[in-house]
Amino acid sequence: MSFEIQIDGISEGEPIPSRFAFCAGDGMGDNRSPAISWSGAPDGTKSFVITCVDPDCPSEGTDVNVEGRTVRASLPRVEFTHWLLADIPATCSGLDEGADGDGIVAKGKSAEGGAGGGRRGRNSYTGWFEGDPDMGGTYCGYDGPCPPSNDEIVHHYLYSVHALDTASTGLDGGFDLGELRAAIGGHVLASASVTGTYTLNPALD
DSSP: OOOEEEETTOOTTSBOOGGGOSEETTEEOOOBOOOEEEEOOOTTOOEEEEEEEEEEEESOOTTTTOTTOOBOTTSOEEEEEEEEEEEEETTOOEEOTTTTOBSOOTTOBOSSOOGGGOEEOBOTHHHHTTTOTTTOSOOBSOOOOOOOTTBSSOEEEEEEEEEESSSOOOOOTTOOHHHHHHHHTTTEEEEEEEEEEEOOOGGGO
């Protein structure tokens, strides 16, 4: 039996419902973490890691959401992290909807209290809101899609679960994606992913 994941409401290659998004066409989304389950973990699995990463983030923000401008499709893209949850016990086989994020929390959610007994990392909204007096802070747990409304491309969101041969990554809460990748290197027994899409550009709907 192969390692598989299922995300309720998100199908491979299909649009992500706004209830899982930070931003929606009419304002703010519900920003709920999706219900996710997994099965077929390999023998020797001692913990799980969940990640959600958008590889289509603009590499510079000069034109982001600027009226009369567009974020060009040709612009180089970088990763934007939306969810990091590590050290989920091997006894866990899934999380309920909203378990690691339910609504928008100004200045971000704490690194404490990760769903399923897991340890939360920080997502890229930490950098995005840096310097904003109302929203600036450390964003941990799940915060969903909010791509530029004037981006010429649809964004892709890779939700992944990794089965590890170690019970702990050794990371403190609030780690970033680079730190997580370094910690799990050589410890991943299996991975499975579902990629959803999202856009706020009405021309791309």
